[in-house]
Amino acid sequence: MQTETKVMRIVHTIIELQGLLNRNERDGRTVGFVPTMGFLHEGHLSLVEHARLQNDLVVMSIFVNPAQFGPEEDFEAYPRDTERDTHLAANAGVDILFIPNTAEMYPQDGGIRILPGPQAAMLCGASRPGHFDGVLKVVLKLFNIVDPDRSYFGMKDAQQLAIIETFVRDFNLRTVIVRIPIIREEDGLAKSSRNVNLTPTERAQAPVIQQALKRGAQLFKEGHSIKEIKRFVADYISQNSTGVIDYVSLLAYPSLTDEIYDQAEVILACAVKFEKVRLIDNIIM
Amino acid sequence: MQTETKVMRIVHTIIELQGLLNRNERDGRTVGFVPTMGFLHEGHLSLVEHARLQNDLVVMSIFVNPAQFGPEEDFEAYPRDTERDTHLAANAGVDILFIPNTAEMYPQDGGIRILPGPQAAMLCGASRPGHFDGVLKVVLKLFNIVDPDRSYFGMKDAQQLAIIETFVRDFNLRTVIVRIPIIREEDGLAKSSRNVNLTPTERAQAPVIQQALKRGAQLFKEGHSIKEIKRFVADYISQNSTGVIDYVSLLAYPSLTDEIYDQAEVILACAVKFEKVRLIDNIIM
Numbered sequence: 001m002q003t004e005t006k007v008m009r010i011v012h013t014i015i016e017l018q019g020l021l022n023r024n025e026r027d028g029r030t031v032g033f034v035p036t037m038g039f040l041h042e043g044h045l046s047l048v049e050h051a052r053l054q055n056d057l058v059v060m061s062i063f064v065n066p067a068q069f070g071p072e073e074d075f076e077a078y079p080r081d082t083e084r085d086t087h088l089a090a091n092a093g094v095d096i097l098f099i100p101n102t103a104e105m106y107p108q109d110g111g112i113r114i115l116p117g118p119q120a121a122m123l124c125g126a127s128r129p130g131h132f133d134g135v136l137k138v139v140l141k142l143f144n145i146v147d148p149d150r151s152y153f154g155m156k157d158a159q160q161l162a163i164i165e166t167f168v169r170d171f172n173l174r175t176v177i178v179r180i181p182i183i184r185e186e187d188g189l190a191k192s193s194r195n196v197n198l199t200p201t202e203r204a205q206a207p208v209i210q211q212a213l214k215r216g217a218q219l220f221k222e223g224h225s226i227k228e229i230k231r232f233v234a235d236y237i238s239q240n241s242t243g244v245i246d247y248v249s250l251l252a253y254p255s256l257t258d259e260i261y262d263q264a265e266v267i268l269a270c271a272v273k274f275e276k277v278r279l280i281d282n283i284i285m
Numbered sequence: 286m287q288t289e290t291k292v293m294r295i296v297h298t299i300i301e302l303q304g305l306l307n308r309n310e311r312d313g314r315t316v317g318f319v320p321t322m323g324f325l326h327e328g329h330l331s332l333v334e335h336a337r338l339q340n341d342l343v344v345m346s347i348f349v350n351p352a353q354f355g356p357e358e359d360f361e362a363y364p365r366d367t368e369r370d371t372h373l374a375a376n377a378g379v380d381i382l383f384i385p386n387t388a389e390m391y392p393q394d395g396g397i398r399i400l401p402g403p404q405a406a407m408l409c410g411a412s413r414p415g416h417f418d419g420v421l422k423v424v425l426k427l428f429n430i431v432d433p434d435r436s437y438f439g440m441k442d443a444q445q446l447a448i449i450e451t452f453v454r455d456f457n458l459r460t461v462i463v464r465i466p467i468i469r470e471e472d473g474l475a476k477s478s479r480n481v482n483l484t485p486t487e488r489a490q491a492p493v494i495q496q497a498l499k500r501g502a503q504l505f506k507e508g509h510s511i512k513e514i515k516r517f518v519a520d521y522i523s524q525n526s527t528g529v530i531d532y533v534s535l536l537a538y539p540s541l542t543d544e545i546y547d548q549a550e551v552i553l554a555c556a557v558k559f560e561k562v563r564l565i566d567n568i569i570m
Contacts, residue, residue, distance in 0.1 A: 014457065023308070023313065028308065108454065108455060109402075109455060110402050110403075110404065110448075110451035110452075110454070110455050110540075111401070111402020111403050111404070112399065112400065112401055112402050112421070112448075112451060112452055112455055112456070113399070113400045113402070114397065114398070114399050114400075115397065115398045115399075115400055116396070116397050117394075117395045117396020117397050117398070118395075118396050119395060119396070136397070137456070140456050141456055141457045144456060144457040144458055144459050145457050147459060163395075163397075166395035166397060167395075167397055169393065169395070170393060170394060170395050170397055171397070171422070171425050171426055171429060172299065172426045172429040172430050173429055174429050174432060255395075
């Protein structure tokens with residue numbers, strides 16, 4: 001049995017990446033794109049796996065985007081390990097790994113901003129002003145640089161995904177957005193690069209978030225009121241962990257409006273603050 | 286001698302246009318794009334001429350974009366003549382004419398907005414709040430729909446051009462912006478679709494705008510102060526027409542800042558209000 005050896009290209013500049021992805025080089029091959037902030041975990045690798053199945057080439061970006069962190073947020077503390085990421089990406093079958101630095105991504109700033117609409121006021125938007133401006137900025141740049149046929153986003157960042165889907169729809173962006181389900185630890189905690197910043201005690205408590213959401217989803221199916229469900233989820237997490245509830249929301253998805261009845265999809269989502277890290281999770285029903 | 290007959294395709298839907306412009310159909314041919322609001326004049330046809338020389342295919346759009354008109358502005362009064370435009374476009378050598386309606390361009394609105402930076406506060410921006418949001422919105426949509434290699438803009442709308450160049454630079458948009466010089470009537474008035482809304486008296490006076498700018502440019506070369514030059518241009522127009530000065534500005538180009546010294550390019554620009562129409566003109570030095 002022979003092992004197929006494929007060499008992953010690592011590029012740091014936009015011009016080099018575009019050289020690898022222009023129409024001639026691409027030659028009709030489809031491109032799947034996995035944008036990340038690095039410190040890869042099985043969630044990211046699941047995106048790569050789906051991208052490989054659906055495309056001829058897989059491009060991953062690793063860029064901890066300063067534009068989407070607020071001044072009080074964890075940009076500096078955000079975990080980074082490029083060497084480990086590089087091995088994981090290569091083993092997962094990434095063809096081109098794009099690792100630009102901040103000067104490469106933001107050499108100049110003429111002050112143009114992309115402001116999300118009402119979707120950004122819900123869920124994490126309330127406590128992260130400007131966050132989704134920064135997400136939309138980097139996403140538009142990366143889409144323009146890579147020109148992917150399909151782009152892969154995890155459903156853990158459900159609000160981000162909803163806003164990006166709206167951006168693609170309303171501005172005719174040239175990529176298909178593919179939603180990939182949340183990947184969880186064995187105990188149910190949603191995989192996140194930020195999980196390493198939990199203390200051991202917090203890590204042991206963190207699975208209550210998903211437990212609370214699952215029970216909340218059950219209550220929704222049983223016809224309980226929105227208020228009851230949100231109260232239940234918040235109380236369950238507060239009583240079983242040291243985490244402080246940032247929000248618990250039950251909204252239509254992906255519109256993120258309160259009009260949840262007769263909607264195809266509804267999201268039950270929450271954010272919980274621990275000492276050094278804020279975790280998010282959700283269930284889409 | 287044989288006349289080459291080329292059939293121009295007219296399309297009204299995004300899906301049909303994208304069918305004509307996808308990678309297979311395009312087959313390596315370059316695409317030049319001329320976005321317009323119709324009521325074509327020699328200025329637009331000059332854009333087409335340049336686009337034909339530099340590309341294999343020329344796509345023109347005609348769309349009077351409601352998003353860039355304010356509530357008090359001339360959206361309804363904006364002149365339209367699709368039949369005439371169609372003939373002019375075909376004769377000029379346009380390959381594909383895209384004429385979407387408003388529902389086709391804006392079927393839904395998730396509220397995402399693109400806000401220009403400080404460039405939009407200058408020149409026309411002061412009296413047209415929100416105008417450039419609407420311009421950036423339609424430009425991003427059209428660029429994504431057409432995916433042009435090169436896009437052609439006239440220098441009469443110098444502020445629009447400057448903001449679009451900044452948008453392309455800062456967001457890595459996948460098109461090259463080509464600046465095309467202003468086309469003028471024999472008496473010097475810059476060609477504009479809006480000129481038809483001048484009264485005969487106003488039309489006779491309107492060439493004083495360019496005369497004033499030319500003399501102002503001369504004063505700039507002679508080293509007069511910004512204040513003197515602006516005063517001269519405003520007075521010259523006021524004294525020789527019934528037009529009311531909206532602004533006269535002398536700025537660095539394309540940054541549109543006040544720091545005009547040691548800049549490669551400087552713009553002297555003005556806007557003048559007549560009874561039913563507001564005219565703009567500029568000289569870039």
